[in-house]
Every structure is written in C-alpha cells, then in structure tokens.
Amino acid sequence: MTDHRLAPDVEETAEAIASMEIRGAATIAAGAAEALATQAREIDADSPEAFRASMRAAARTLRETRPTAVSLPNALRYVLRRMDGRSVDALRGSVTDAVEEFVAQLDRAQEDLGRVGANRLADGDTVMTHCHSTDALACIEAAVEQGKEIEAIVKETRPRNQGHITAEQLREAGVPVTLIVDSAARRYLNEADHVLVGADSIAADGGVINKIGTSGLAVNARERGVPIMTAAQTIKLHPETLTGHTVEIETRAEDEVIDRKTREGIGEIAVENPAFDVTPPRYMDAIVTEHGQFPPESIVTLMRELFGEGAAEPWAEP
Numbered sequence: 001m002t003d004h005r006l007a008p009d010v011e012e013t014a015e016a017i018a019s020m021e022i023r024g025a026a027t028i029a030a031g032a033a034e035a036l037a038t039q040a041r042e043i044d045a046d047s048p049e050a051f052r053a054s055m056r057a058a059a060r061t062l063r064e065t066r067p068t069a070v071s072l073p074n075a076l077r078y079v080l081r082r083m084d085g086r087s088v089d090a091l092r093g094s095v096t097d098a099v100e101e102f103v104a105q106l107d108r109a110q111e112d113l114g115r116v117g118a119n120r121l122a123d124g125d126t127v128m129t130h131c132h133s134t135d136a137l138a139c140i141e142a143a144v145e146q147g148k149e150i151e152a153i154v155k156e157t158r159p160r161n162q163g164h165i166t167a168e169q170l171r172e173a174g175v176p177v178t179l180i181v182d183s184a185a186r187r188y189l190n191e192a193d194h195v196l197v198g199a200d201s202i203a204a205d206g207g208v209i210n211k212i213g214t215s216g217l218a219v220n221a222r223e224r225g226v227p228i229m230t231a232a233q234t235i236k237l238h239p240e241t242l243t244g245h246t247v248e249i250e251t252r253a254e255d256e257v258i259d260r261k262t263r264e265g266i267g268e269i270a271v272e273n274p275a276f277d278v279t280p281p282r283y284m285d286a287i288v289t290e291h292g293q294f295p296p297e298s299i300v301t302l303m304r305e306l307f308g309e310g311a312a313e314p315w316a317e318p
C-alpha cells in the first residue's frame with residue numbers, strides 16, 4: 001500500500017507558504033525542507049517504494065505553494081536527490097540528514113554573503129532597501145558588525161508592506177530607519193549611497209526576479225547614478241533558465257491591493273497584483289552571493305558550476 005497521506009505539519013507548512021505566513025525565498029526554502037523531514041519522520045510506509053512515493057507527494061504539494069522563488073524547488077531537489085537506501089529506515093535517515101545539511105548550508109551562505117555585501121558598503125552610507133530580504137539584511141548587519149555607521153531608507157513595499165519588517169529588524173540592529181512610501185523612492189535616491197535588494201530567482205542572463213517594484217527602483221538608481229546590488233545566496237539561482245525557460249511571475253489575490261468594500265465604492269474596475277518583476281542585468285551593478293560578487297552578466301558561470309546537472313523534478317513521478 002502506498003501511503004500518500006501528508007503529515008499534518010506538511011499540510012500546515014504548505015498553507016503557511018501559500019498564504020505568506022512563511023515568506024522570503026530563504027525562509028520558504030528552509031520551511032519546505034523541514035516539512036520534508038517531518039514527512040519522512042511521520043509517514044508509516046510499508047516499503048521503500050511507498051516511502052519514496054510519499055516523499056514525492058509531499059514535495060509536489062510544497063512545490064505548488066508559490067511559483068516564483070526558485071529556492072523552493074531547489075530545496076526540494078536538494079533533499080530528494082539525497083534520498084537513498086534499501087530500507088525505509090535508511091531512506092528516512094538519508095532525508096533527515098539531507099535536510100539538516102541543507103538548512104545549515106542556508107545559514108552559512110547567508111552569513112558569508114553578508115560579509116561580501118558589507119564590503120561594498122562604506123562607513124556612513126545610507127542604504128535604500130525594498131521589501132524584506134534576509135539576504136539583503138545580512139549585508140547591512142555584517143557592515144554594522146564591521147563597525148560601519150549605516151542608515152536606511154526603507155520602502156514600505158505595497159501591497160503587503162514587507163518594508164515594515166525590514167524597518168523593525170534594522171531598528172533592532174541599531175540602524176536609524178526612515179520609512180517611505182514606494183512612490184517617494186526616486187526623491188529619496190538623492191540621499192542614498194547604495195540600493196540593496198534581495199532576489200527570489202536569478203536568471204542565467206543575470207536578470208533579477210524580485211518583489212514588484214525592484215525593476216523601477218533599479219532604473220531610477222541607474223539614472224541617478226546610485227550603485228545597486230542584489231544579495232542572493234546561490235539557492236536563488238534558477239537552473240531552468242540555463243535552457244531558456246522563463247521564470248513564472250506569481251499573481252496574488254486582488255484583495256491584497258484593495259479591500260472589497262473600497263473596491264465596491266469605486267465600482268466596476270479591474271485589479272492586477274503581480275508579486276514580482278524582472279530587473280534586466282544592465283540595471284544591476286552586482287549580484288552578491290556566498291561565493292563572492294558577480295557582475296550580473298557573469299552569474300551564468302557560477303550557475304553552470306553549481307547546477308550543471310540541470311533541473312530535473314524528482315517529485316514529478318507519482
């Protein structure tokens with residue numbers, strides 16, 4: 001009998017990622033990996049084939065939660081590729097070991113890239129941020145640890161206002177914060193020494209897929225002559241773009257943009273809510289990873305080195 005029932009925690013994690021209770025590409029990757037470990041620990045499989053099929057079912061459910069952050073499928077691939085053994089116990093152990101290794105790697109990568117990004121920041125810099133990116137914040141926190149005085153201009157980032165999380169976390173790190181509405185970004189670029197954003201996916205051509213509004217900010221930064229960098233650990237590299245695939249841009253519920261009552265007061269209108277956009281490499285100065293910084297156009301060399309085996313979907317078979 002193949003047990004495809006998902007552990008309750010796996011269902012809960014999938015719902016939490018879909019609803020953005022668990023959000024941020026790195027956090028989503030860690031959450032999905034931990035959910036696979038839970039599934040491995042809790043399923044009652046009566047054969048190695050049943051165990052493997054159940055793990056693939058859990059991975060499929062997790063994969064369907066959000067389409068844009070490639071850290072999610074990269075996390076699932078990392079774990080399922082390391083699922084190995086002739087018995088259910090051996091398979092179970094290989095999954096929990098792989099998850100432990102993966103999550104430890106995420107933490108190390110974020111610390112390492114933070115130091116690389118911090119080296120691009122100077123004492124006294126004012127940094128403009130967009131959305132909430134733990135990879136980006138790792139750079140500012142590392143700069144503060146290096147003894148640099150950093151101030152932040154934080155874009156609120158409609159419609160979910162993840163900038164409020166950034167504002168709170170930077171204040172807690174002792175960084176003076178000025179919160180602005182997104183529309184004021186160009187005005188406050190006059191006071192910014194650096195723009196720092198995160199990424200949900202990095203394409204082979206160096207395109208940065210990140211929270212909606214990133215591309216407009218990058219164009220304005222380029223026009224104003226303000227350096228802009230993306231902080232993105234390599235789990236954000238999108239291997240499918242090596243073979244020409246484009247990255248799916250998630251569109252989210254219209255009521256994130258405008259509540260139903262306000263919308264009814266306006267009358268019959270259309271509402272669009274794309275969650276991400278694509279910044280072409282010409283508008284980005286550097287992609288900062290745990291392996292160092294790269295001009296966007298050369299990130300493909302790192303992508304081939306790390307993801308040369310391609311982007312199979314081990315969860316696809318039933």
Ligand SMILES: O=P(O)(O)OC[C@H]1O[C@H](OP(=O)(O)O)[C@H](O)[C@@H]1O
Nearest residue numbers: 023024025026133134135198199211
């Ligand atoms: O992995 P870290 O750097 O934390 O976040 C990377 C990106 O993920 C977030 O997306 P969402 O808020 O989950 O839609 C933002 O776009 C952020 O820049």
